[in-house]
Amino acid sequence: MSAANKIKNIVPLLDRVLIQRVKAQEKTASGIFIPEKAQEAMNEGVVVAVGKGALNKDGKHIPLQLASGDRVILPPFGGSNVKVSGEDYLLFRDSEILAKVVEN
Amino acid sequence: MSAANKIKNIVPLLDRVLIQRVKAQEKTASGIFIPEKAQEAMNEGVVVAVGKGALNKDGKHIPLQLASGDRVILPPFGGSNVKVSGEDYLLFRDSEILAKVVEN
Amino acid sequence: MSAANKIKNIVPLLDRVLIQRVKAQEKTASGIFIPEKAQEAMNEGVVVAVGKGALNKDGKHIPLQLASGDRVILPPFGGSNVKVSGEDYLLFRDSEILAKVVEN
Amino acid sequence: MSAANKIKNIVPLLDRVLIQRVKAQEKTASGIFIPEKAQEAMNEGVVVAVGKGALNKDGKHIPLQLASGDRVILPPFGGSNVKVSGEDYLLFRDSEILAKVVEN
Amino acid sequence: MSAANKIKNIVPLLDRVLIQRVKAQEKTASGIFIPEKAQEAMNEGVVVAVGKGALNKDGKHIPLQLASGDRVILPPFGGSNVKVSGEDYLLFRDSEILAKVVEN
C-alpha cells in the first residue's frame, strides 16, 4: 500500500518518535457494534519510526528508549499531528511517552 | 483476572510510576453505607509498576524512591490518567509523589 | 490516639516536610471566646515529619534545615493539603518554609 | 527569475533555516480542480537556506541537521513569516523541524 | 515589650530577611497632621532579622548582603506578609531588596 510505503520515508528528527494512534474498538468481542459515544477514548499508539536521538554536549546522539513497533501509552496532551497520504500520525518526543505495553 | 494480568504488562518509562488510586470508603467500620457526598476525597494510592529511572549525564538510570506495592500520598493535581481494561490508573513522575505511608 | 499513631507512619519523600497548621486562638488570654471572624489567620505550623532530603548529583540526600517538632512560619500560598484520619496536614518543600520560631 | 535570485541572498542566522511551504494540491491526480476548502492544510516544506549553526561554549558553530533542498514536516505552530519579492517564506530553528521526508 | 521579644525569636530560613515596613509620616516636620490620602506610600523598611544564607553546591551558606538594622528600599511587589504579636512584617529574599539607605 502506498500509505505504508510513504510512512517509511518519514524520518523523525532528533529525539522525536512518529506514532499512529490505536483506533477505538468499533465492535464488542462478540461482534456487536459499539456506538461512537460509547467507544473508549484510546490513549494507546504504535511507534512507526524513531529519530536518531537528541545531541549531547559532545555532539553524539543519545539513544532513544523506544523502537519502531513498540506499543505505547500516550500522554493526554501534546504531540504534533501530521497527515501522510490521508492517514493521521503524531510526533512526540521520546521522553513524553508515558509507558510501554509489553505483551507476554 | 485479566485486568490484573494486563496491568503487569504496562512498563512506565524513565522515572514514571503507575498508580491505582485507593477507592473512597463506602461503609463505616461498623458496616453502615456512607452516602457518596460524605465519602472523603482520597489522595492515597498504591504503586502498581515503576520505571527504570531517568537517565543521568552518563546515560545511567537514576534509581526511583518508590517500588511496586508502596502505599503513597498523591499530589492534588497532576499525573496522567490511563485506562487499562476498564480500570483507571495514574502515571506520575517519581518525584511528584508527596509521601509514603508506612504500616507498622 | 490512633490519629497520632497514623501520622507517624507518613514519611515525606525527598525534601518535603509534613506540617500541621497551628489552630487560631479561640479564646483570649483571660478566657473570653473570640468570634471566628476576629480570629487571626494563622500562618504558623509545627513540623510533624521530614523527608531524607533531595538528591544531589552524586545521589546523596541533601540534609533538611527543619526537623520534626520545629515551629515554623508558613508561606501564604503553596503546599499540598493531605487528610490523615480526619485531621488536615500540609506538605511543603523544606525550602518553601519562610522562618523558624525559636522559643527562648 | 529574480525571486529565486533574491532568496539565494538571504542567509539565516545561527541555527535558523529558511523554508518554503509546499503549496496545497489544487487538482486531483486526474486533473480535477479541488475546491479551496477541500484542500488539505499542508505541513510540508522545502529547506531553501540554512544558517551556520548556533554557537557552543567554545564559540564554534554546531552543525545543523538539515541542508538546503531537504523536504521537511513543519510543526503546526511557530516560525516567523518573511516575504521576499512577494513570495512567503518561514524561518524556523533547526531543532523545531519535526521530521525529514526521504524519497526512495 | 513582648512584641519586640517575640520578633527576636523569628529566624528567617536560608536567604530570607525579615523586614518591618517604615510607617508613612503622619505629620509634617512642623507638626501638622497629613491626611491619610496625602501620605506617601512608603517603600522603605528596616531589616529585623536575617537568615544564614542559601546553600551553595558544597552545602555551605552564602553570606547575605544585608544585616539586622539595615534600612532598605523594598520592591513594589513580592514578599510574604507575616503577623507576629499583632505587628505586620515582611519576609523577602535577600536578593529581592533593591537598595540600602546609608545615613552619613
Added chain:
Amino acid sequence: MSAANKIKNIVPLLDRVLIQRVKAQEKTASGIFIPEKAQEAMNEGVVVAVGKGALNKDGKHIPLQLASGDRVILPPFGGSNVKVSGEDYLLFRDSEILAKVVEN
C-alpha cells in the same frame, strides 16, 4: 545632518544592536505611488550600531554576528522602540535577528 550625528553617539549595551527599519516602498519601479494600504509591511532593517557583546563566564565579550551596515530580516515581534532626534530606531539582541540579506 544632526540626526545622523546623534545616532553615532548611541552605543548599544552588551549583545544589543540598533536597527533602523527599511521604509515601505511608496512608488512602483515605474514611479507610480502605491497607496499606503497596499504597501508591504517591511520586516527588513539596517544595522546602525552594535554592542561589544554579552559577557562570558570569564568576563570577556562574545563577538556579535552582525556589524554596522548589515541589512537584516527582523522578527515580527520583540525589540524596543527608541526615538532619537525624531527618528524611530529599534534595539534587538543580536541573536533575535532572523537573517542577513547579502547583495551579490
Added chain:
Amino acid sequence: MSAANKIKNIVPLLDRVLIQRVKAQEKTASGIFIPEKAQEAMNEGVVVAVGKGALNKDGKHIPLQLASGDRVILPPFGGSNVKVSGEDYLLFRDSEILAKVVEN
C-alpha cells in the same frame, strides 16, 4: 539641596542601577512652550548610583557596565519606581539598560 544629598545615600544592591528619567522638553529651542500632549515620551535617563555587581560563583562582584553620570536609553517596560524626598527614581538591573548615549 537636601534631595541631592539624600540620593547620594541610596546604595543599589548587587547589579542594580539607580536612574533618574530625563524630563520631557517643555519648550522648543526658540523658547516656545510645547503643550504636554506634544512632548515626546522620554526613554532617556541618567545613572545616579550603581551597585557593586552581582556575585559570581566564587562570591566576587561582577563589575557593572554603567557608572554614575552615564546617560542611558531605558527599556519601555520594567524597573521599580522609588520616591526619594519627593523625587521619582527608577531601579533597573544593569543588563536591562538598552544603550548608552555618548556625547562627542
